[in-house]
Amino acid sequence: MKVRLALVILIFFSFAGCVSQTVRQDATSSPDAALQAYTQLGLQYLQAGDTNNAKQSLQRALAINERYAPAHNAMGLVFQYERENALAEEYFKRSTQLDPNNSMHRNNYGAFLFAQQRYPEACVELQKAADDPFYSARAQAFENVGRCYRMTGRLGQAEDAFKRALELNRSRPFAQVELADLLLDNGNLPEAMQWFDRFRQMVDNRNAQHSARSLWVGVRIARAERNPSQAATYGLLLRNLYPDSEEYRLFRESVN
Numbered sequence: 001m002k003v004r005l006a007l008v009i010l011i012f013f014s015f016a017g018c019v020s021q022t023v024r025q026d027a028t029s030s031p032d033a034a035l036q037a038y039t040q041l042g043l044q045y046l047q048a049g050d051t052n053n054a055k056q057s058l059q060r061a062l063a064i065n066e067r068y069a070p071a072h073n074a075m076g077l078v079f080q081y082e083r084e085n086a087l088a089e090e091y092f093k094r095s096t097q098l099d100p101n102n103s104m105h106r107n108n109y110g111a112f113l114f115a116q117q118r119y120p121e122a123c124v125e126l127q128k129a130a131d132d133p134f135y136s137a138r139a140q141a142f143e144n145v146g147r148c149y150r151m152t153g154r155l156g157q158a159e160d161a162f163k164r165a166l167e168l169n170r171s172r173p174f175a176q177v178e179l180a181d182l183l184l185d186n187g188n189l190p191e192a193m194q195w196f197d198r199f200r201q202m203v204d205n206r207n208a209q210h211s212a213r214s215l216w217v218g219v220r221i222a223r224a225e226r227n228p229s230q231a232a233t234y235g236l237l238l239r240n241l242y243p244d245s246e247e248y249r250l251f252r253e254s255v256n
Contacts, residue, residue, distance in 0.1 A: 035061050039071045046078055054078050069099035073108055080112055088112060096125075103128070103135035107144065114148055123148040130161070139169035146178060155182060166195075173199050173208035181217045189224050196221055212238060216247035219254075 038061035045054035055078055061071040076091035092109040099105060110125030126148050130141035146161035162179040165172055176199040183192035196217060202208035210218075215238045222231035235255070238248045 031064050035064050035068050035071070038064070039068070039074055042071070042074050042078070046074070046081060051078050051082055067098055069095045069102060069105060072098065073102075073105045076112065077108065080115075085116065101132075103132040103141070104137070107135075107137065107141050110144065110148070114144070114151075119148055119151045123152060123154075130164070139165045139172060139175075142168065143172055143175045143178075146175065150178070150182075155185075158182060159186075170198070171202065171207070173202050173214075176202075177211070177214045177217055180221070181213065184217065184220055184224075189221070192217075193221055193225070210237060210241070212242035212245035212247040215242070216250060219251060 038057045042054045042057035042061065045051070045057060055075070058071050058075045058078065061068055062075075065071075072091045073095035076088045076095060079085075079088035079091060089112065092105070092112055095102070095105045096109055106125045107129040110122045110129060113119075113122035113125060116122075123145065126141060126145045129135060130138060130145045132138065132141075135141060142161045142165035146158045146165065149155070149158035149161060159179065159182045162175045162182070165175040166179065176195045180192045180196040180199065183189075183195070196214075199208060199214060200218075203210060203214075215234045218234040219231045219238070222228070222234060235251050238245070238251050242248050
């Protein structure tokens with residue numbers, strides 16, 4: 001195991017060294033290429049958990065062009081990783097100011113605000129990302145919007161957002177479960193069952209895993225279908241997999 005880990009580390013740093021050499025070559029031939037290369041290298045370091053080298057690479061990019069929005073956004077991700085929230089917000093804000101139409105930057109900033117439980121602000125940024133018809137991660141953006149609206153009690157808008165996410169990509173398990181949950185609360189059992197069945201098929205095909213939320217939804221749907229054995233099975237899974245969850249607390253109260 002130690003040999004394998006050492007090999008992985010060696011491969012990574014050898015790769016990083018090659019990229020660094022390429023960046024230096026780009027810096028002498030094309031400032032724009034250097035900007036992109038330094039920013040990409042910073043993100044690669046971040047993915048490896050090496051925030052010091054990530055910051056150094058991104059600082060080099062910003063030394064070439066202080067107004068390069070992708071480097072600001074990447075720096076925001078680095079400081080978010082380090083839980084330096086004030087600095088992270090400063091860089092995220094700067095990236096959206098410099099490139100207000102960049103939906104990925106909006107989504108990243110919105111996700112940061114959501115993590116800080118600043119839900120109304122997060123919803124604004126996430127909605128801007130979802131509104132972009134050319135955003136490649138638009139289904140995920142609508143899913144994020146749905147989560148955000150749900151946290152602010154705007155349940156109708158949350159339902160619409162999850163439906164839009166699934167119109168764009170019907171194989172998003174989180175949106176399937178959340179939509180089934182909302183529909184169940186609204187008394188729309190047939191449609192709730194439809195979406196939960198899709199999710200259950202993904203679980204059976206090992207393309208998704210149960211969460212505490214999905215198991216609690218399964219319990220309630222099984223009860224509505226008058227299938228007590230299925231409800232008990234989901235309840236047992238809740239107890240075994242998520243004993244400290246809010247959903248298991250609700251399940252226990254429901255059987256007392």
